[in-house]
Amino acid sequence: MDRGGQVTDPIDGVADRLLDLIGAEDPLEASLSGIPGHDHELRDLSQEADAQLRDRAVRVAAEAELAPAGVTRSVILQLAASLVDKLNAGLTDHVIANFFTAPAIRLATYIPRVVPTSEQAERDYVRRLSEIPRYLVQAADRNRAAIADQRFPVARMAHAAIEHIDRYLNQSPDTFAQPSLTDGLRVERDRVLRDAVRPAFAQYREILRDEVAPHARPDDKPGLCWLPDGDAAYDAMVRVHTTTARTPEQLHRTGLELIEALAEEYASIGSRVFGVGTAAEVQERLRTDHSLRWGNADEIITHARATISRAEGVAPQWFARLPEKRCLVEKVPDAEAPGAAGAYYTSPALDGSREGTYWANTYKATERDRYSAESIAFHEAVPGHHFQIAFAQQLTDLHLLRRLASITAYAEGWALYAERLADEMGLFSDDLARLGMLAEDSMRAARLVVDTGLHAMGWTREQTVEYLRANTVMTEVDIQSETDRYIEDPGQALAYMVGRLEFQRVRGHAEQELGDRFDIKEFHDLVLSGGALPMPVLDEVVTDWITRVATNSPA
Secondary structure, X not given: OOOOOOOOOHHHHHHHHHHHHHHHHOHXXXXXXXXXXXXXXXXXXXXHHHHHHHHHHXXXXXXXXXXXXXXXHHHHHHHXXXXXXXXXXXXXXXXXXXXXXXXXXXXXXXXXXXXXXXXXXXXXXXXXXXXXXXXXXXXXXXXXXXXXXXXXXXXXXXXXXXXXXXXXXXXXXXXXXXXXXXXHHHXXXXXXXXXXXXXXXXXXXXXXXXXXXXXXXXXXXXXHHHOOOHHHHHHHHHXXXXXXXXXXXXXXXXXXXXXXXXXXXXHHHHHHHHOOOOHHHHHHHHHHXXXXXXXXXXXXXXXXXXXXXXXXXXXXXXXXXXXXXXXXXXXXXXXXXXXXXXXXXXXXXXXXXOOOEEEEOOOOHHHOEOOOHHHHHHHHOOOOHHHHHHHHHOOOOOOHHHHHOOOHHHHHHHHHHHHHHHHHOOOXXXXXXXXXXXXXXXXXXXXXHHHHHHHHOXXXXXXXXXXXXXXXXXXXXXXXXXXXXXXXXXXXXXXXXXXXXXXXXXXXXXXXXXXXXXXXXXXXXXXXXXXXXXXXXXXXXXXXXHHHHHHOOOO
C-alpha cells in the first residue's frame, strides 16, 4: 500500500482484510499494537462470532493462495492458519485467570494502557467501557457451555480470578479510569464504571464462585490433554506459537537435551564466581543464597534503567539501524503484580501516544533474584523486544500487517537470541550476571519439557513445579506463577527456545556460507527489516540473502 492509501499490489488488499480480521478477533491487542478501527470494541465472545471469524480467515487464505509467491503472501497464509487454529482450540472457554489470555482478567491489563489522545479516542474509550457488561456475560456463557461439555477450567485458576476481581472491586481509584478526559466524558466514564462495569464484574465473580469453581479440575489434571479433544487443541497451539510442524514429543526431547548441555557452562562460569565445580552446586547456590536477591523494590527499577541505557550505548556497533525512541522502564501495577511475570514489555503506540515500556515486577522484591535481571532486560528491552517491535513499526515501506504481525516464535525467539547476543556485545557486567543468562536459558529449555509435559503427557501441577525446582534456578514465587502461566497459555512458552534455535541456525548458516563477507550489522538489519516472520519464511529470506551476497547480486 502506498503512502496515499491506494492499493498498489493485489496482495495488499488481502493483507488489509486480514489486518481487520485480526483486529476484530482481538480488539484489545489491536488497540495496543495500532491496528485501526477497533478502539471502541471488545470482542464478541459468542460461538457464532467465532464461526464467522473462522470463515473469514479461510476466505482470506484462499485469496492469498491465488497470489504470486512472496513474503507478504507467506505471512498472510501463516497468520490466517494460526487464527483458525486458535479459534479451534477454544481456550476462551476455560482460561480464567491469565493476565494476557483470560477474557475477563485481561481487560485490566489492556484497557488502562490505551491512552486516549483525541476527542474521538476518548469517546471510543468510554464506549469500550460500556461494552464490558455484555462481554462479561458472554464470558460467563462460554464458561457454562464448556462445563456442560466437560471442558472444565482449573480450580486454582478460578480462585485466582476471583481474587483478582476482588482486588479490582476494592481498589480506588478505579483501574479502568483514564484521568485525561474532558469534563463531560469524565462524568460519563464515572457513571459507566459505577453503574455498569463494577456491577458486571461483581456478577461475574459470583458466577465464578458458584458455578465455575465447583466444577473445576484439580491440580493433578491441569493440562489440555485432560479435556475432550485436548490433544488436538494443544497441537493447534503448538503450531500457532512455533510456526513449525515439530511435535510435542520432539520438543520435549529437545528441552531435555538442552538442559543437559547447559551443565558444562554452569560449571565453567560457576567455578569462577563461587569456587564450586559442578552445575548442581552452582544452581543450588543461586537458588539458596539470599544475598543474591534484591534488597528492595527501588533497586529493581534503578538497575533496569542502568542496564538498558548501557545496551543502548553499545547497540550501534551491532545494528545498522535503531529504533527512533528509547525504551521506558516502569514497575508493574500493584493490582496486576501478584500474578504477573517477573518482567515484560509493551510496545509503543503507532501514533506516538504510548512509549515502548519495560515493566519490572517489584512484588515481593526481596524474594526475587538479581543475577538474572540483566539478561531479562536484554530480552525484554534492548536489544530484544524493544528493538524488534519498535523498529518494525518504523518500516513504513511495508504493509501495516507486516509491521504489526504477531508471530510468537519470531518475537520471543529474537528476544532470547538477544540474551546471548548481549554476551557477544560485552554487555553483562560480570560473571554473576552471565550466570543469570544461563539461568534464563535453563528456564526456556525447561519450558519445552514442562509445557509439553503438562499438555501432552498428563503431568500434574506438582510434577511441573518439581521439575522446575530441580532444573532451573527460579525462585519459588516465580516457579509458582510461571507454572500457572503455562497451564493457561498452552504452547506459548515453547516459542522462545524454538525461535532462538532457529535464529542461531540461520545465522550460523550465513556465517559458514559467507565467511569474511558475513556482516553482523547487515544480518541483523535483514532479519529485523521484514517485520515478524514465520520460521520457515525467515529461513527463506536468509537463504536468499546469502545467495545475493555470495554472487554480489542486488536485492
